[in-house]
Amino acid sequence: MNQIIKPTVILVRPQMGENIGAVARAMRNFGLAELRIVAPRDGWPNPAAEAMAAHGADIIHQAKVYTTLPEALADVHYCYALTARDRRMSKPCVTPKEGADEMVSRTQQGQKVALMFGPERSGLENEDVAQSQAIVTIPTDEQYASLNIAQSAVVMCYEWFQAQREDEASVPRIPAPQAEWQHFFAFTEQALDESGFFKDDAKKTRLWQNVRSTFQRAELTAPELRTLFGIMQSLRRK
C-alpha cells in the first residue's frame, strides 16, 4: 500500500458544510486522505465542515479548493462519477464493489483515480458526468434512490477499504492458459470417443459441452490441470 496513490475524493459544488465534514470523517475511517472541493456554495474554509469532520479535521484543513471541475481533474487518470440516475451515456456503469475492485487495480498500475460526488440537491450535472470515465450507481430501494453525499461516500470509502484489504490478503491464482485446456480436451475427447463414453452421436455435442464447463468451473492452475491430464492418461493406458 505504501507506494500506491490512494483514490482522491472530489465534491462538486457541495452545499452543506456538515456534509463536507461527514465525507471527510468517512474518508478518515476508511483510510482515504485527499479531498478536493469544486466551488463550494458557502465558500471556504467552512467551520461547519470542520466541526462535523471529527477525526477527519486534517483532511478538511488539507482539502484543495478549485473553481472548476476540469482543474480538479487535471492530474486524474480515471474518474468515477457517483449518480443514482441513468444518464444514457456510453460509459461503463458499475456497482460500488466493482468500482472499488477496479480502483484498486488501477492505482496499482500507477493511475491516479478519483471518486466524484455532486451537490446535495440535484446531484451531478450531465456536463460533470461527461468528464468522468465511468459511472458508479449504488443499488437502492427503487422508490427512494437518493442517498446524500455523506451516505454515498460512506459506501464507496467502505467498499474501497474492503477491496484493498482483500487484495493485500489474496494470493493470486492464475488459471491454466486456454492452450493447455485445448490440449487436455482434445486428448480427453478422443479417449472418451474410443472408450464408447458418448453412446449417442446426437447427444454428444451437448454432453461434451457440459463436461467441458464442469472441468472449467474449477479454474484450475496449470500444475493442477497437468495432474488431471496425468490421471486421464494413466487410466487410458491401463
Add this chain to the structure above:
Amino acid sequence: MNQIIKPTVILVRPQMGENIGAVARAMRNFGLAELRIVAPRDGWPNPAAEAMAAHGADIIHQAKVYTTLPEALADVHYCYALTARDRRMSKPCVTPKEGADEMVSRTQQGQKVALMFGPERSGLENEDVAQSQAIVTIPTDEQYASLNIAQSAVVMCYEWFQAQREDEASVPRIPAPQAEWQHFFAFTEQALDESGFFKDDAKKTRLWQNVRSTFQRAELTAPELRTLFGIMQSLRRK
C-alpha cells in the same frame, strides 16, 4: 421478499436526534422499515430526528420506543451487535457482508433478525452486547475505528440490500453430498493404483490429497459428479 420479515434496527440509548433521523433515512434507501429505540437521551418524539430523516420520516413516526433492551429484543430470534472493539466474548464475530448474507438466510428460515447499534459517545455496553447472538465489526483504518451510528447503519443497510438482491438473483447450486464424493474417490483411487499413476508410495498421500482438493474445488453438483464418474469408469473399462 414479500413474505419475509425484514431485519429490525435497534438503537440503544441514542443521543442526537439527527443521528436517529440519518439512520431512518439510510433504512429507507435500502428497503428496511422497522426501527426500535431504547431509552433515547432526548425523549421521544424528537423533531431533529424527523427533520433529518427526509423520505424516511414515516419510519420515525412508526418507530417503537422501549425502556429497556430486553423489551426491545423480546420477539427477536437473532441479534447482531455492531461494535468496533474486541469484546473478548465467546460469540461469532462477522464482517458486514458475512452478517448480511447470514441475515438473509435467517429471515428466509422465518427468524426475526435485528441489528443493534449503541450510543454515539461510548458505543454498546458489554451488558448490551451480551444480549446479542453475534458481533459485527466494520473493518476500518486501525487508527480511526469509530464510525458514528449513521455511518455504521449505512454500511449495514447497504450490505443487507446487496445480499438480498444477490439472493433473489441466484439459482442455488447444491454441491454433491459427501457420500457421493467418497464413492467417487474410492473408485478413482483404486483405478489409479491399478494403472500405476502413483509411481511412488511415499509421494502418494500428498499427491492424492492434492488431486482430491482439485476435484472438490469445482463444487460439482450431484449430476456433474456422476458425469465425471462416468468418464473415469469409461476410460478404465477401455
